[in-house]
Amino acid sequence: MTGDMGTVLLSHNYVTEEPSPCHLSIAKNERTTNMLYIATALYIEAKPVIEYFKLKRNNEDHYFQVFHNDIIALIITGVGKVNSAIGVSHILSQHTLKEEDCIVNIGICGAGTEDAGIGRAYLINKITDHETGRDFYPDVLMRHPFEEADIETYASPVTTESNLSAKLCDMESSGFYQAASKFFSPHQIYMIKIVSDRLEGERLKEDFILELIHNNLEAIDKFLAVIAESFQKEEILQADERRMIAGVIQGLRLTEAQKNQLVKACENYKIRKDKTNSVNVLDFLKEYENLRVKTKDEGKKLFRQIIGKLSE
Amino acid sequence: MKEKNCSGKLLENYLNSFSHIYIEKEILGHEVTEQILKRLPKAQRVLINNYRDIFNRPRQNYIIQKRSQKLILAKKKFDFIYPGSGLCENFGEEHFYYSSSIMNCFYECEYCYLQGMYPSGNIVIFVNLEDYFSAVDELTRDKKIYLCLSYESDLLAFENLTGFTGRWIHYARNNANVLVEIRTKSANFNAVADKEIPRNVIFAWTLSPQEVIQNYEAGAPSLEARLNSIRQAIAKGLKVRLSLEPLIMIDDLETVYKNFIHSIFAVIPPEGIRDVNIGVFRMSREHMKRISKLKKNSKVFAYEMNCVDGNVSYKQEREMKQIVYNEVIKYLEKDKVY
Numbered sequence: 001m002t003g004d005m006g007t008v009l010l011s012h013n014y015v016t017e018e019p020s021p022c023h024l025s026i027a028k029n030e031r032t033t034n035m036l037y038i039a040t041a042l043y044i045e046a047k048p049v050i051e052y053f054k055l056k057r058n059n060e061d062h063y064f065q066v067f068h069n070d071i072i073a074l075i076i077t078g079v080g081k082v083n084s085a086i087g088v089s090h091i092l093s094q095h096t097l098k099e100e101d102c103i104v105n106i107g108i109c110g111a112g113t114e115d116a117g118i119g120r121a122y123l124i125n126k127i128t129d130h131e132t133g134r135d136f137y138p139d140v141l142m143r144h145p146f147e148e149a150d151i152e153t154y155a156s157p158v159t160t161e162s163n164l165s166a167k168l169c170d171m172e173s174s175g176f177y178q179a180a181s182k183f184f185s186p187h188q189i190y191m192i193k194i195v196s197d198r199l200e201g202e203r204l205k206e207d208f209i210l211e212l213i214h215n216n217l218e219a220i221d222k223f224l225a226v227i228a229e230s231f232q233k234e235e236i237l238q239a240d241e242r243r244m245i246a247g248v249i250q251g252l253r254l255t256e257a258q259k260n261q262l263v264k265a266c267e268n269y270k271i272r273k274d275k276t277n278s279v280n281v282l283d284f285l286k287e288y289e290n291l292r293v294k295t296k297d298e299g300k301k302l303f304r305q306i307i308g309k310l311s312e
Numbered sequence: 313m314k315e316k317n318c319s320g321k322l323l324e325n326y327l328n329s330f331s332h333i334y335i336e337k338e339i340l341g342h343e344v345t346e347q348i349l350k351r352l353p354k355a356q357r358v359l360i361n362n363y364r365d366i367f368n369r370p371r372q373n374y375i376i377q378k379r380s381q382k383l384i385l386a387k388k389k390f391d392f393i394y395p396g397s398g399l400c401e402n403f404g405e406e407h408f409y410y411s412s413s414i415m416n417c418f419y420e421c422e423y424c425y426l427q428g429m430y431p432s433g434n435i436v437i438f439v440n441l442e443d444y445f446s447a448v449d450e451l452t453r454d455k456k457i458y459l460c461l462s463y464e465s466d467l468l469a470f471e472n473l474t475g476f477t478g479r480w481i482h483y484a485r486n487n488a489n490v491l492v493e494i495r496t497k498s499a500n501f502n503a504v505a506d507k508e509i510p511r512n513v514i515f516a517w518t519l520s521p522q523e524v525i526q527n528y529e530a531g532a533p534s535l536e537a538r539l540n541s542i543r544q545a546i547a548k549g550l551k552v553r554l555s556l557e558p559l560i561m562i563d564d565l566e567t568v569y570k571n572f573i574h575s576i577f578a579v580i581p582p583e584g585i586r587d588v589n590i591g592v593f594r595m596s597r598e599h600m601k602r603i604s605k606l607k608k609n610s611k612v613f614a615y616e617m618n619c620v621d622g623n624v625s626y627k628q629e630r631e632m633k634q635i636v637y638n639e640v641i642k643y644l645e646k647d648k649v650y
Contacts, residue, residue, distance in 0.1 A: 099373075125332070126358050137358070137366045140332060141380040142325050148356055185371045230325045231376060236609050271614035311616065 022053060023225035024071065034100035036228060038074040039088050041172050044206050045107050046076050048214040052221065064090055071228075081129070081153055081175025088179035100231045102188045105176045106220065108196035108209055109151060112164040116149065116195045121216040123223075124191035126150035128166055129174035136177045139187035142226050145219045151193060159201040168193055190227065192220055236267045241282050247289040248306070252299035262303070265310040284309060329381040329418060332356045334366050334434075336386045344439035345385050348473055355383070362386075367415075367432045375606055377433030378420055388413070388438035392447035396460065401589045401650050405458030405491065409451070413438050413476055414465035419497060420530040423558055423593050423612045426464060428602035435465070441476060445483050452489035460493045468496040468515075471503035478504050485510045495555060497529065499537035501544045509550060514586060516553035517542050521572035524560045527611065535572075539579050546584030554580075556640070557591030559632045561615045566635050573639040582643050589650040590640065592632050594625035 024036065040046040043065065049055070055067035055074055064087055065076040073095065077087025088103065095101075109122075116122070123146040127136040130152050140148065152166035153174035173191055180189045194212045196204055237245070245266055249259050266282055273281045288306060293299040333355045339345050340359070349357070360366055363386035396408035415436040416426055438444075451457055461467055461480055471477045477494055481504060484492050495516040509515075520528070522535045533541075545552050554576070562568055593612065595603075597619050604613050617624045626632060640649055 125356065126360075135361065135365055137334070137360075137369065139372075139377065140356075141327060141376065143327055150358070181369075181371065185373045185376075186369055187373055187376050226325045230322050232322070234609065267609075268614035271609055271611050 023222045024228055034098050034228065035095065036072050036224060037091055037103040038072060039077050039084060039103065039105050039176060041077055041079045041084065041107050043076050044209050045213055046074055048210055048217055049074060049106060052217050066091065080171050084172035085175035085179035088176055092183045097183055099233065102190065102227050103180050103184060104224065105172065105191040107172060107193060108212060109168045109170040109193040110158055110197050110199045111168050111195045112199060113167060116167055118195050119212050119215060121146050121192055121194045121219060122149040122168060124149060124151050124173060124193060127173045127177050128152045130154045136174060137186065138177065138189045138191065141187050142230055144223050146192065158199055236270055244285055244289050248285055251291045252293055252302050253296055254299060254303060258303055265307055269310045323379065326380040330355055330383050331380060332358060332382040334358045334360045334382060334384045336360055336363055339385060339387045339439050342439045344474065348385060351473055363436055367434060367436055372432045374427060374433040381418060382434045384434055384436045386436055386438055387440050388443060392444045393451055401591065403587065403650060407455055407457040409457055410460040410463045411444060412464040413441055413444055414467065414470055417465045419466065419532040421532065422528040422610055423560060425595055425599060428599060428606055437474060441479055448487065448490055452487060456489045458491045460495065462495040466496050466498055467494055468500050469498035471500055478507055481507050481509055481513050484513045488512060497532045497538065499533040499541040501541040505544060505548060514553050515545050515550055516555050518555045519576065521568050523562055523568050528560055539576065542580055546581065551584060551586035553586050554588045556588060556636055558593035559636055560593055561626050565632065569636050570639050573636065577643040585644060587648045587650060588640055588644060590633055590636050592625050592629045594623050597622050597624050600624050
């Protein structure tokens with residue numbers, strides 16, 4: 001955001017359409033259970049996103065407006081870098097975060113140069129906090145359909161381009177990035193900014209902002225689908241192997257230390273045999289899966305036998 | 313292929329390496345900066361104040377960053393030369409140093425100690441090589457030194473981008489007190505083949521059996537390509553160093569390594585070899601822990617290890633080294649084998 005909302009100066013018609021097929025849902029359903037977090041400054045920036053992804057309001061959150069579905073949690077933080085940082089910290093500290101999760105800031109911004117066309121979406125590759133002079137760099141690792149730009153974050157609305165050091169400006173990015181980077185790695189943090197004005201100081205019409213976001217949603221969706229599937233970890237042990245090992249652990253009455261040793265030995269065995277995607281390598285464990293020992297000593301003996309085989 | 317366990321679909325999502333170049337404002341206009349930017353005209357340029365602002369960011373993921381490595385161009389301001397590590401072979405040289413004008417590498421060797429050594433998987437190129445030369449001038453004023461240039465990267469692999477190897481060769485021609493070693497896995501000798509290479513420049517090729525290269529050295533040239541590059545160097549009159557390390561545990565180890573040694577000497581004349589060093593994979597325990605955490609499915613650590621004096625290696629370290637040593641001395645005098 002480059003200024004506050006309210007006065008209507010520009011006239012555009014925003015039409016709510018039937019949402020297109022959601023690329024993100026497809027990508028997520030195919031592969032993962034990881035979450036995507038979205039932060040916007042204003043409800044009006046979030047509205048098209050909420051509709052597109054069919055998010056529902058979380059009425060249990062008493063501090064922020066939060067909307068979610070199975071794969072997305074969206075928070076409306078309020079305007080400004082402090083509010084953005086608070087909102088991001090709030091939503092992220094409420095979830096158990098995974099290495100595959102990502103967070104995206106979607107919002108409008110100002111541009112000091114004419115080559116940044118109104119309505120164009122940019123992926124941010126550098127953020128400068130105007131007040132502190134500090135720079136921040138999200139990783140840009142994935143292919144994307146946007147142009148890239150740097151952005152300068154100000155504590156108050158920018159109405160002149162005289163002291164703008166970056167191509168774009170806003171009031172949230174540095175706060176958003178600093179808060180997000182306490183929880184996430186630089187490759188998990190993204191900012192997509194859509195140019196809404198050239199710092200004329202005019203207040204923007206709600207419909208205009210809705211349209212700006214809406215027009216870029218399909219591209220944003222496709223990009224979110226890419227980042228949702230690109231950081232998946234390859235599990236060494238497959239689900240049925242884990243179940244089989246759990247059966248062995250229970251049947252042989254293994255201690256916590258023995259359990260850890262067995263799992264590590266199974267993983268190393270699979271890696272050595274170079275058949276990470278095969279379920280056959282550990283098949284010999286099936287004969288132990290349903291055994292039920294009567295004493296711990298009996299379990300210990302069988303445990304040593306298994307470890308011996310896994311050391312081959 | 314960058315990561316074996318990553319499906320093709322996922323890798324397609326990543327930008328090519330060097331898609332972005334982060335440039336310190338201070339070295340804009342430097343000759344090397346301009347040369348690199350000219351060679352990568354399509355890269356997205358991002359101006360930075362200090363390379364540490366991006367290279368030392370907290371919580372970076374080395375493994376994921378390696379899938380789309382970025383270049384960072386910077387100016388080195390101090391610590392141009394470091395004393396050599398006790399874990400590295402000094403070939404009997406008394407004053408052993410190393411220097412890094414490039415940090416990180418674009419090969420993806422599973423066993424590489426660069427993993428976990430830096431906070432980032434991106435590559436830093438310090439463009440002010442002239443300041444390195446001044447530091448070596450100073451250090452060699454009253455003594456001869458042995459200086460390894462390619463420990464924290466692969467200098468020759470970057471030659472087409474930086475021209476650093478050629479400039480070190482030129483420098484060494486004018487400073488008889490420095491003996492430099494340029495270690496590489498590249499097949500890029502061609503890039504310096506037209507230079508007059510003095511005797512105080514040693515080219516050292518790290519070689520592994522093709523079976524190890526396929527399984528552990530993603531992105532690195534094949535054994536055949538490296539041997540061709542070595543032959544080219546020898547044909548130019550150089551005496552090269554062969555670095556047979558790290559020896560890596562592999563199925564049917566004895567046969568694989570015996571065939572490997574045989575395949576080297578089938579094409580490389582022993583008189584073109586200055587010396588050979590043999591070393592089994594080893595690493596400090598603390599560093600191994602860092603890498604294991606980064607790469608849970610690393611094949612290197614899936615074998616039983618021993619820890620002696622804080623350094624880990626395979627249980628069969630001695631036997632592995634003996635197998636290779638016995639084979640090498642069939643072709644070379646013992647005093648050339650370290």
